[in-house]
Amino acid sequence: IWQTKFTEDVSKDKELYIRTTLRELIIYILFLIDLCIVSFGMTSSSTFYFTNAMMSLFLDQSSPGVSTFRQSAQINDFCLFANGSMLDGLYWETWYNGENVTSGDLGYIYYANKLLGKPRLRMLRVKNSSCDVADAFTREIKECYGSYAPDIEDQSTFGPNGSFVYYTESQLNGTTFWGQLAAYSGGGYIQELAMTKGESLSITNNLIQNLWIGRGTRAVFLDFTVYNANINLFSVIKLLLEIPPTGGVIPTWSFRTVKLIRYVNFMDYIVLVCEGIFCAFIVYYIIEECIEIFKHRCSYFGSFWNCLDLLVIAISLCCIGFSIYRSLVVDAQLTQLLAEPDTYSNFEYLSFAQTRFNDVGAVLVFFAWIKIFKYISFNKTMTQLSSTLSRCSKDVGGFAIMFFIFFFAYAQLGYLLFGTQVLDYSTFYNATFTLLRIILGDFNFQALEQANRVLGPIYFITFVFFVFFILLNMFLAIINDTYGEVKSELASKKDEFQLYDYLKEIFYSNRQ
Structure with a gap:
């Protein structure tokens, strides 16, 4: 039941490799569906509308002759x-x-x-x-x-x-x-x-x-x-x-x-059942990873996907422990706070704990979706993409050093030149994210020009020139050149047994 491509010798048997990977993929998709039900079952669009209603009332509501809080x-x-x-x-x-x-x-x-x-x-x-x-x-x-x-x-x-x-x-x-x-x-x-x-x-x-x-x-x-x-x-x-x-x-x-009171309606109890299934999945994956570690020893940690497996399990255990702790604390403190309606009810810690729990859960969902690439990388197209990224990693790393030298130099220059007058450059932190916004096409050129009619336009034009016309094109050239090399190598190789071939073989064998 815990058979994986890391516990079996699949290097010489392509069909066994695909069959094992496909079984892992199906189990993982079930785990991912369960995780999404748990995660999205704890939130809804009502959260936004509730927050928006409160913000509109207390930030933007004004009385005659009185400005708003905002x-x-x-x-x-x-x-x-x-x-x-x-x-x-x-x-x-x-x-x-x-x-x-x-x-x-x-x-x-x-x-x-x-x-x-x-x-x-x-x-x-x-x-x-x-x-x-x-x-x-x-x-x-x-x-x-x-x-x-x-x-x-x-x-x-x-x-x-x-x-x-x-x-x-x-x-x-x-x-x-x-x-x-x-x-x-x-x-x-x-x-x-x-x-x-x-x-x-x-x-x-x-x-x-x-x-x-x-x-x-x-x-x-x-x-x-x-x-x-x-x-x-x-x-x-x-x-x-x-x-x-x-x-x-x-x-x-x-x-x-x-949402501090977790289980109220029918959907909440469905989420509770899915949480139990989620715990069972985590136990399954813990045993699976322990078997792989026992078999491969230190070489196990040389694989990126194995490290990602451990990360997902670690975050999942944090979520489970945090959920149990949060439930116990919320039940105890909520009863105490609601018993004193004539004093200030301090829900700050409870809301902080729940917000951090939601944050950890969101990170878990993100890495869980990234992990799905582990099971579809045997496809020829995915192999082409993953090989391109791995092969050009050194060149991209060298490019990143050069890019950030330019980037932080311009961030410091902008902070020192315009920090006293322009909000977007009032701190080095703000200046950094302002430059990222310029890369994405969101900028306020007039503010720079008003702050300094000479240096403002020069600053903006030179940054756009170096980043857009030189550095970003260099980055695309690195990726494109490596992709061309990988594509040529794969085209010259003999076609191997692919997932499509395996599924077609199963289909025709069942028809017969």
């Missing part, structure tokens, strides 16, 4: 958003005809998504004198607040009667969050909103009047979670307002739409 440019914009669009989005207390919502229907966003617990505001500050003032200005400027870093966080109590108290990351069960400017700790000064719009408005007004957001503030978070029972999805939402030392604000956001 358009926030200064602290005053956020204050107007907090008292306007934010509260309007969180609290739906009237129907569209003006009638009040009944008490049983309160707490539903869009009248369909249950707000779990209370929303929470969290703020991070840095200490005064966390940066150095130039000697020429020390007499006029007495305060200096630097960029955010955990070691210069201000944790002192402030506000009227010491009402604003700092809580550590462990006290809040928080996690580090990456914004555009920095990685922010899970601690900070917190303020939970109320269950009604009127009470929450009083809370936000009190924060504004007492200057809760000050000169040392570097980040303000709004965290809350909603659940849609119609599609059994949670949306864990985080709106972040980053305040750089330069002044102004940078809005950032995170919408994690996840």
